[in-house]
Amino acid sequence: xxxxxxxxxxxxxxxxxxxxxxxxxxxxxxxxxxxxxxxxxxxxxxxxxxxxxxxxxxxxxxxxxxxxxxxxxxxxxxxxxxxxxxxxxxxxxxxxxxxxxxxxxxxxxxxxxxxxxxxxxxxxxxxxxxxxxxxxxxxxxxxxxxxxxxxxxxxxxxxxxxxxxxxxxxxxxxxxxxxxxxxxxxxxxxxxxxxxxxxxxxxxxxxxxxxxxxxxxxxxxxxxxxxxxxxxxxxxxxxxxxxxxxxxxxxxxxxxxxxxxxxxxxxxxxxxxxxxxxxxxxxxxxxxxxxxxxxxxxxxxxxxxxxxxxxxxxxxxxxxxxxxxxxxxxxxxxxxxxxxxxxxxxxxxxxxxxxxxxxxxxxxxxxxxxxxxxxxxxxxxxxxxxxxxxxxxxxxxxxxxxxxxxxxxxxxxxxxxxxxxxxxxxxxxxxxxxxxxxxxxxxxxxxxxxxxxxxxxxxxxxxxxxxxxxxxxxxxxxxxx
Numbered sequence: 001x002x003x004x005x006x007x008x009x010x011x012x013x014x015x016x017x018x019x020x021x022x023x024x025x026x027x028x029x030x031x032x033x034x035x036x037x038x039x040x041x042x043x044x045x046x047x048x049x050x051x052x053x054x055x056x057x058x059x060x061x062x063x064x065x066x067x068x069x070x071x072x073x074x075x076x077x078x079x080x081x082x083x084x085x086x087x088x089x090x091x092x093x094x095x096x097x098x099x100x101x102x103x104x105x106x107x108x109x110x111x112x113x114x115x116x117x118x119x120x121x122x123x124x125x126x127x128x129x130x131x132x133x134x135x136x137x138x139x140x141x142x143x144x145x146x147x148x149x150x151x152x153x154x155x156x157x158x159x160x161x162x163x164x165x166x167x168x169x170x171x172x173x174x175x176x177x178x179x180x181x182x183x184x185x186x187x188x189x190x191x192x193x194x195x196x197x198x199x200x201x202x203x204x205x206x207x208x209x210x211x212x213x214x215x216x217x218x219x220x221x222x223x224x225x226x227x228x229x230x231x232x233x234x235x236x237x238x239x240x241x242x243x244x245x246x247x248x249x250x251x252x253x254x255x256x257x258x259x260x261x262x263x264x265x266x267x268x269x270x271x272x273x274x275x276x277x278x279x280x281x282x283x284x285x286x287x288x289x290x291x292x293x294x295x296x297x298x299x300x301x302x303x304x305x306x307x308x309x310x311x312x313x314x315x316x317x318x319x320x321x322x323x324x325x326x327x328x329x330x331x332x333x334x335x336x337x338x339x340x341x342x343x344x345x346x347x348x349x350x351x352x353x354x355x356x357x358x359x360x361x362x363x364x365x366x367x368x369x370x371x372x373x374x375x376x377x378x379x380x381x382x383x384x385x386x387x388x389x390x391x392x393x394x395x396x397x398x399x400x401x402x403x404x405x406x407x408x409x410x411x412x413x414x415x416x417x418x419x420x421x422x423x424x425x426x427x428x429x430x431x432x433x434x435x436x437x438x439x440x441x442x443x444x445x446x447x448x449x450x451x452x453x454x455x456x457x458x459x460x461x462x463x464x465x466x467x468x469x470x471x472x473x474x475x476x477x478x479x480x481x
Contacts, residue, residue, distance in 0.1 A: 003048030006035045060235040064228035065090035067199040067235065068158065071206030072130050073102055074243050079129040081107040081118040086170050087226040088132040088160035112137040116144035124153050126279045128210055132158035136166065138180070145219050146185035151289040152275065152314070154213035161225045163435045172435030173226035175357050175408040181221045182386045182417065190216065190318035193386035195223040197360040199233035201383065207243035215248040216317045217274060227358040227437045249276050257284040263296040268309035273316030322387030330392070333367045333377045350376040351451055352400035354393070354426065356385060356414055359406050362438045369444055375451065382414060390422040397424060404428045404450055408438070
């Protein structure tokens with residue numbers, strides 16, 4: 001059917017079953033039977049493949065998990081601890097399979113709590129370490145996230161999303177854990193939430209995550225999804241010279257270490273809220289790292305003045321982090337008469353889509369469709385989800401005739417964060433929460449309905465969305481409004 005020589009198939013199967021002679025012989029017989037079979041009613045069906053394109057000869061065929069694992073290695077990760085849980089398990093398996101080549105320490109812990117504690121201890125000792133989990137496994141890790149916030153210990157957690165609650169749909173996909181990542185753990189503290197969307201940024205964002213964690217001494221949560229973690233990508237070779245490692249204010253020089261005082265570690269008056277950090281065992285002053293509120297040396301101090309100044313110190317990192325994060329990335333339907341240049345003018349945007357994570361690929365494909373490519377359509381893609389930058393969104397919203405939120409969750413969680421941060425409500429939503437990803441034909445059809453609807457569906461400020469009205473009912477929706 002594929003118009004290929006049978007010897008090519010036998011060669012591949014022979015390689016796969018080289019050590020299983022009985023299975024190899026059986027498979028070869030099956031190949032011969034299948035190759036000679038022709039349905040007498042349908043005749044020979046041919047869907048011949050095109051000739052190989054040499055441009056792809058150096059490309060990788062990788063899953064999102066493999067791309068993330070390579071990115072972690074490139075970021076300098078030397079220890080991985082985790083507990084198997086779909087769809088985070090492929091990352092653990094991939095890194096474990098390469099353990100002998102990378103000489104990385106890989107530990108399958110007895111549970112997610114232990115995995116989080118191992119990683120936190122390793123990071124505290126100066127080793128870049130990583131853990132990943134899914135669903136309720138992240139609930140078990142959340143107490144460690146909170147501890148790291150208090151002792152200002154940099155850590156990176158990968159949260160691989162699947163539909164919940166509880167076990168839910170363990171082998172399907174979702175984007176339901178955004179609010180959970182933003183609000184996880186006790187108390188108010190700075191944290192950063194990123195989301196990968198392709199095999200390229202699954203690699204690129206791992207060094208970024210560790211640099212942010214160490215620069216601001218915070219936890220960084222990297223969101224992925226079943227759709228990304230196990231999807232196959234044809235990937236250009238990665239740039240292995242691009243990433244830089246930034247260790248923030250980590251002090252390692254002997255002279256600088258000797259000059260440190262215990263009170264330097266959590267000095268509430270330090271600029272930007274980021275104190276010097278030094279490793280246990282070095283020739284330097286000692287300090288206490290523990291979960292109670294503490295003074296500048298880490299000793300327990302529950303006085304009102306100290307509690308206020310330490311909270312303000314930790315939260316100054318949040319504001320500086322937010323100011324330094326990139327804005328969301330804008331893409332436009334670029335096959336029209338004006339191409340990509342139209343977005344730079346002040347003309348009206350016919351349709352502005354907003355999304356994150358795996359929705360990126362299907363939206364990019366749909367924007368190139370014959371039905372939409374000549375329309376004034378744009379897509380704003382969020383990679384950095386918390387702290388949330390909304391300046392670019394607000395600027396584009398003023399020009400957009402219609403704004404549509406595209407997410408794989410029931411509530412429109414990114415839309416909820418946007419409304420919370422800047423008051424911009426997005427009533428138009430395309431939401432999917434059945435465990436299946438968005439499909440090309442499906443999303444195209446839904447967007448064509450939006451474009452065809454002449455009623456203005458743009459945004460308003462501080463209003464109740466149509467979905468909220470449906471969920472709450474008219475009486476409660478009125479109270480909410």
